[in-house]
Amino acid sequence: MPEAITGQETARGRRPMRELIGRMRTKDPSVTEEVYLTELVRCQECEQTVPIGIEVVTVKRDKNFRKVLRHGYYCRAHGHDYETDVQNRPMRPPKKRTDKN
Numbered sequence: 001m002p003e004a005i006t007g008q009e010t011a012r013g014r015r016p017m018r019e020l021i022g023r024m025r026t027k028d029p030s031v032t033e034e035v036y037l038t039e040l041v042r043c044q045e046c047e048q049t050v051p052i053g054i055e056v057v058t059v060k061r062d063k064n065f066r067k068v069l070r071h072g073y074y075c076r077a078h079g080h081d082y083e084t085d086v087q088n089r090p091m092r093p094p095k096k097r098t099d100k101n
């Protein structure tokens with residue numbers, strides 16, 4: 001799988017970049033998976049540290065709280081599915097709940 005991590009030299013000494021590239025919904029409507037492009041990630045699959053990797057944060061939301069359930073870290077190869085999935089899937093607007101008002 002060709003990877004293009006060329007061109008941009010990341011400056012050392014500043015805080016790592018972390019960019020939200022999308023969110024995925026799960027079966028549980030209160031749980032979403034947030035997919036980030038993150039610098040210096042150690043992949044939990046192959047245990048390699050990569051300059052840019054995929055960070056997947058599973059978040060549970062309720063009305064007033066946000067709780068991180070799980071963190072996943074992957075290299076671009078192992079996080080490929082997450083990355084493409086989240087970019088190909090437009091975020092659907094959340095359903096309006098009218099049962100409780």
Ligand SMILES: [Zn+2]
Binds near residue numbers: 043
């Ligand atoms: Zn990996």
